[in-house]
Amino acid sequence: MFKKNTIAIAIVMATTTTSPLALAADSIADSDVERIEVTGSRINRTDMETASPVTVISADDIKRGGFQSVQEILNVQPTAAGMSLGATSNNGSGGKATVNLRGMGVQRTLVLLNGRRMVASGTGADSSVDLNTIPVSMIKNIEILKDGASAVYGSDAIAGVVNIITKTDYEGTELTLDAGITGEGDGETAGVSILHGREVAGGNLVVGLQFSTRGDVIQSDRDFVPAGQSSYIPGGTLGNRAPDADGNFGDKYDFNGYDYTKDSYAQTPNDLYSLFTSFNKEVADDTELSVDAMYTRRESDQQMAPQPANVWIEGDALDSSITDQFEEKEYTNGKLQYKRRMTGAGPRVYSQETDTLRVSAALSGYLENDDSWDISATYGRNESKDEVANSVHGTNMTNSISDMANKDIWFSPEEVDQAFLQANDILYTEKNKGGNEQLTLTAGYSGIAENDIGYAFGVESRYESGYYTPDLVTQQGDSTAAQQDKTDGDYTVNSVYSEISVPVTEQLAVEAALRYDDYSTFGGATTWKLGATYSFTDTFMLRSVAATGFRAPSVSELYGGNTGSYDYLTSPWLDISEQDQQKLVNYTSDEDLQPEESESFTFGAVWEVTEGLSTTVDYWKFNIDDAISRVDVQANMDNCHAGDIEACNVINITPEGDLSNMTAALTNIGEQKTSGIDWNISYSFDIFKVMLDTTYLLEFEQDGIDYTGKIDGNIGGYSELKSMLTVNAALSDDLNLQYSAQFIQGMEGNAWGTPFKTDDVVYHNVSASYFLSDNWSVNGGVKNLLDQEPEEVPNGNDMNTVPSVYDVIGRSFFVSTSYQF
DSSP, X not given: OXXXXXXXXXXXXXXXEEXXXXXXXXXXXXXXXXXXXXXXOSSOBSSOOOSSOEEEEEHHHHHHTTOOSHHHHHHTSTTBOBOOOOTTOOSSOTTOOOOOBXXXXXXGEEEXXXXXXXXXXXXXSOSSOOGGGSOGGGEEEEXXXXXXXXXXXXXXXXXXXXXXXEOOSOOEEEEEEEEEEETTSOSOXXXXXXXXXXXXXXXXXXXXXXXXXXXXXEGGGSTTSOOXXXXXXXXXXXXXXXXXXXXXXXXXXXXXXXXXXXXXEEEOOEEEEEEEEEEEEEEETTEEEEEEEEEEEEEEEEEESSOEEEEEEEXXXXXXXXXXXXXXXXXXXXXXXXXXXXXXXXXXXXXXXXXXEEEEEEEEEEOTTSOEEEEEEEEEEEEEEEEEEEEEBHHHHHHHHHSGGGHHHHSSSSOOOHHHHHHXXXXXXXXXXXXXXXXXXXXEEEEEOTTOXXXXXXXXXXXXXXXXXXXXXXXXXXXXXXXXXXXXEEEEEEEEEEEEEEEOSSSEEEEEEEXXXXXXXXXXXXXXXXXXXXXXXXXXXXXXXXXEEEEOOOHHHHHBXXXXXXXXXXXXXXXXXXXXXXXXXXXXXXXXXXXXXXXXEEEEEEEXXXXXXXXXXXXXEEEEEEEEEEOOHHHHHHHHHTTOHHHHHHTTOOTTOOOTTOEEEEEEEEEEEEEEEEEEEEEEETTXXXXXXXXXXXXXXXXXXXXXXXXXXXXEEOOSEEEEEEEEEEOSSSEEEEEEEEEEOOOEEEETTEEEEOOOEEEEEEEEEEESSSSEEEEEEEESTTOOOOOOOTTOSBXXXXXXXXOSSOOEEEEEEEEEO
């Protein structure tokens, strides 16, 4: 292995500085005192030098940036792309927060807590971790591994690994208060946390409590948000025609649209209650017991416009005064489509209560030859209850409309009031429940021989289960929302792994890893990793890693029942002005799904140019085959219209354009290809530290479609160039100032055949930290200082933009204070 020298400092500095989250050089001064665990390797090392690029984010940098969630921290990284869920995800998020490295999908980024897997969490049968479950106040640092790591960690580490390391060795008491508000006076945030550590029973006990709350922002309260244009109007339509006060239906209703932005959230509210603790003790010579536990309760809400109800009425149920106004071609199988925005019911309010518990216990020790061993057990459980208030019972609504005694109520432009809806059992509260469970047992052995050959091997056994039980009305297909079946299933996986690091010469070191995973669902998967570092001088080194990876199908992908989804699609059989863009598609799962397979390659250089100035440049490339993906419904719809009968059969539609049973199945047909360059610069001089982190995307192709430099409401943004710049000035021992800028290059898109382009965007942020005394500090700042508005994306997934790419809240202010006892 390399000796600790100037290049070691360069590696840590250049690969652990992501603006505005930079690790100071003095924080690693003692890194060679003892062996440490590095994300991406099972070998306990005496320094941080590996062939894999790793970014480290410290607790101090999180505080300076005013970040209130792990998702917010990760989403500003230039390596983040595509689409992820967070505070500004209102439609379909379930209050969850996720990370999407390289834009390869949230399910392809592995999240670890203290080097061990975190239980999947959310509203049930989830395939990714809800980052809301990890309180910010407990974080010591976050390490982001930016290459594939399945050979080390197993499934899901295709795009990389996020390892969140907690404060497990602390003495004293720290109380922190924080608050924030937007420049518009809404979206208030507040939080309080207390961290206490002391010596107990010969060990160190740490206990922490955190509460945080986030207020809502309504979409229409932002000037850039255009009025909504939904074809579901409060007066209702029959056969795409609206009635007048006399019950007469015009040739075609006047499309003014319904403005749903007045009821929908731009920022969703939530409350988080967290308790975490850790205990570390030397139970015998060279043997340590470590236990950590975490519990988080999330209470969150989303709000959308009143239910857009869509039912089909038998023509025979209507009297002649209505049916005589419609021609035969306006019927579908003898039925007329009835649509109404149910404003009388009030807005749909989605609420979730999720409880996540994780407990981990480990014994570790050193032998006389300084080799180390460890055994651990980690248990995680997530349970959720979610509700949707003001839901509409579609079957009861259909029966009520078909009853001609109610003719003047339903076939009138007047609002149907809530009292009538409740009296006829049309209004109800949808109640769902779900959960996830995980148990992992591991045993490992690691050592470094006298010739500096490092090695590690071990075994692992993991059990995963998940379930989601929709409301009975939804399961029976009686709701105006899409029908959904239950999800329930589990699997086990047993694994063995090995890793070796060999210093071939004083300049060249080679490392390799091999892992075999045996799944109860599909069988075995073997992955490998091969890396090397070559030090030309004490200040210049090359590094490279080639690896294979895989992602096992999740519980929901294997055992999920039929689920309806209203997707944005265009029927080629109809004029665009005569159709709704959202169309019902039945999503199906498959118990015979096979794992995704991937290949990754990185090649880069680490260079300490001069004292205080260091840089890294890394080329990266990822290929995924047999990706678990749904068939392209729009493409098959277009091909069916062109006469391809097989395309009709694939998505279960007819050559005549009957889309009533349209289906999108999960299969191993997808593929991804992506590549790019990461460039990091760190420069320290006098009182200043300057950090620049840049990602240049060379290619992103999914299922044959090139998304490089493109933005799309369904898949998110893939800007070719993203950067973060931070300038930090320590004006004195007590005062620190920081400026950061996030750059997103403009992208191109196509909205229903019309091309568009977004402009370059720069978000400016400033903050200051000041120590009032040795024990008391304050921190405050402004995010999005110039109140930069998001770019317009005509086919965006919300607010005429893509909230996971652009800031839709605007300028905001934050302040916090901490006192140590």
